[in-house]
Amino acid sequence: MIKIYNTLTRTRDQLKPINEGKVGIYACGPTVYNFIHIGNARPLCVFDVLRRYLEWRGLEVNFVQNFTDIDDKLIKKANEEGITVPEVAERYIAEFWTDAKGLNIRPATTHPRATENIDEIIALIGRLVDKGYAYESNGDVYFRAARFKDYGKLSHQPLDELEAGARIDISEHKENPMDFALWKGVKPGEPSWPSPWGDGRPGWHIECSAMSQKYIGETIDIHCGGQDLVFPHHENEIAQSEAASGKDFAHYWMHNGYINVDNRKMSKSLGNFFTVREVAEKFGYEPIRYLMISSHYRSPINYSVDILEQSRAALDRLYNCRENLVFRIKSAESGTRAYSFEPFVDEFITAMDDDLNTADGIAALFNLTKEINTMLGGQPSLEDCRAALDTFDQLTGVLGLLYNTDDGDDVDAEVEALIEQRTEARRNRDFATADAIRNQLKEMGIVLEDTPQGVKWSRG
Numbered sequence: 188m189i190k191i192y193n194t195l196t197r198t199r200d201q202l203k204p205i206n207e208g209k210v211g212i213y214a215c216g217p218t219v220y221n222f223i224h225i226g227n228a229r230p231l232c233v234f235d236v237l238r239r240y241l242e243w244r245g246l247e248v249n250f251v252q253n254f255t256d257i258d259d260k261l262i263k264k265a266n267e268e269g270i271t272v273p274e275v276a277e278r279y280i281a282e283f284w285t286d287a288k289g290l291n292i293r294p295a296t297t298h299p300r301a302t303e304n305i306d307e308i309i310a311l312i313g314r315l316v317d318k319g320y321a322y323e324s325n326g327d328v329y330f331r332a333a334r335f336k337d338y339g340k341l342s343h344q345p346l347d348e349l350e351a352g353a354r355i356d357i358s359e360h361k362e363n364p365m366d367f368a369l370w371k372g373v374k375p376g377e378p379s380w381p382s383p384w385g386d387g388r389p390g391w392h393i394e395c396s397a398m399s400q401k402y403i404g405e406t407i408d409i410h411c412g413g414q415d416l417v418f419p420h421h422e423n424e425i426a427q428s429e430a431a432s433g434k435d436f437a438h439y440w441m442h443n444g445y446i447n448v449d450n451r452k453m454s455k456s457l458g459n460f461f462t463v464r465e466v467a468e469k470f471g472y473e474p475i476r477y478l479m480i481s482s483h484y485r486s487p488i489n490y491s492v493d494i495l496e497q498s499r500a501a502l503d504r505l506y507n508c509r510e511n512l513v514f515r516i517k518s519a520e521s522g523t524r525a526y527s528f529e530p531f532v533d534e535f536i537t538a539m540d541d542d543l544n545t546a547d548g549i550a551a552l553f554n555l556t557k558e559i560n561t562m563l564g565g566q567p568s569l570e571d572c573r574a575a576l577d578t579f580d581q582l583t584g585v586l587g588l589l590y591n592t593d594d595g596d597d598v599d600a601e602v603e604a605l606i607e608q609r610t611e612a613r614r615n616r617d618f619a620t621a622d623a624i625r626n627q628l629k630e631m632g633i634v635l636e637d638t639p640q641g642v643k644w645s646r647g
Contacts, residue, residue: 189244191409192485192542194417194440195341199542202439204408209247211403212238213437215395215412215420216298218255219279220264222462223286225475225490226413226446226453232479233443233543234411235292235587240539243585251402252295253395254280256302257388262377272378276300286463289472291590297402301394305380308389308397311431312369312382320430323384324360326372332365335426341440342418349418367423369393392423396436400428410437414444441543444487453490466495473591474498480545480586501553505589508556511563512576522568528578531555535582545586552582606635606642 189202204210214234217223223231238250256276265272287294301308312328315321321330332338338346346365368390373379379386399407405428412421421440428436445452448459466475477498482488531551538547559575567575583589609624625635635642 189241189540190542191439191441193438194442195437197343200439202408204246205404205406205438208245209249210241210409211249211407212251212409212411213395213399213403213407214250214252214295214410215416216252216254217279217283218258218260219276219283220258220260221279222282222464224453224460224462225466228286228290228463228475229446229479229484229488230411230413230443231287231292232290232476232587233484233545234441235290236480236545236585237409237411237441237543238293239585239587240543243581244536248296249403250295251297251299251399253398254283254298254300255391255394256280256300257378258391266376273302276302282464286467286472289467290463290476291473291587293587299398299402301389301398302378304394304398304401305389307401308393309370309380309382311397311400311427312389312393314431315369315427318430320427321369322362324362326385326387327360327368328370328384329361329366330369330423330427330430331362332367332423332426333363335430337429338365338426339422341422341425344418349422367392367419369427392420393427395420396424396428396431399424399436400432405432405434405436407437409439409441411441412443414442417442441484443484446488446490448490450489461490470495470499473502473588476587477502481549483542483544483546485542502588505552505556505583506592508559509576509579509583509589509592512559512572512579515563515567516569516572516576519567519569519572521570524568524570524574526558526562526567526571526575528555528558528574531558532578532582535585539585548582548586552579552586555579555582609635609642 190199191202192198193200202210212234214230217227238248241248254276257272261272261275265275268275312321315330316323316328319331320334321328333346339349342349349365369392370382370384371387371390372384373386373388377388379388399410410421410424425436447453448457448461451457451459453460463472463475474495475498478488478490478495481498481501531554534551534554535548538544538551541547555575555578559579562571562575580589605624605628609621609628612618612620612624628635
């Protein structure tokens, strides 16, 4: 029974999809005006694991993640560089995919862009205007926050408290300071589209409501994003979506915790702001992914060089276990099964069913690793080794780890052939040839280890 901590209800709720066997998930994607930073990497990794896990449990997942490709930040970037907003968007969407691939993030079912859904956005705003939830003022269109009686139900604060504590975009054209923009009238030098209220562009919040409705439906199963999006972004999404449809917008809301850097909040002003690309150039992408899922997703993460090094060391343990297992399969003999790995799968499921507890899921993986290492200390059967590898690959696959493993590319075939030549040379006591082959492999970055089961090799 899968349970999710629901920000809306503040309880762990059992996942009951709207359509049996299918789950619709909407995840807020990046505003594409720059490289993604390590704070962006956390929801990418966490909710990629959520999708993988639900699919592994047999559910069909429609995963939608948007690109915000029209926004004040993109306009500013375009003006600074003397290029167009679409050029900025295309550049950083390409950079996003470089980092996403490095982090082993699977592409969403759909990656809609705001600028590709202007018609849907305008239609949704029109419904809100017709219902009296929105109004035009001087070319802008605003949502009447006070008109929506449940405003504040996600952040669990009444409207007056939100108003007192929020940074409000003050405008003389608003009826109320808490009203938020659905449509922004055209300004000189900005991209714009025609609408019933004049040329302009969409506000930030409305795009997600329009795109989730188009690609999933008026009610979605799970909406997810960073904790910083609870208010105002997700609160506003609920208000405008439910005001328009009269239906629940999302049944479950999942929000990941913040990232601190050396125990301080990440901030450009503090000089502790890092892009994923910068960190990956020093440590590689996979330690970043490991770090992002090594703690429970709702807990804060402390980023530091020491913790990244620990992540890399943990991955090395996993890689070593798998390499030893693959190596043993080559020489293991068929026989009776003596080991059961189901208890580790059950432990993993128990952890992940409990609000996607990846920290305990990883603990189950390392318990499996310990059992495999113990098994390899003896003479396991081929059947045991294969069962161990299958279980190991299932769990690491759900977590999206060990994706730099390659069990049989052309380079591996060349290495195996050279090792066989070296073994044959040693068998013929041609040690000069054997040493020459070893040196050749060393120059290729290959380290050899002679074991009772044969020659084991690894990349040094």
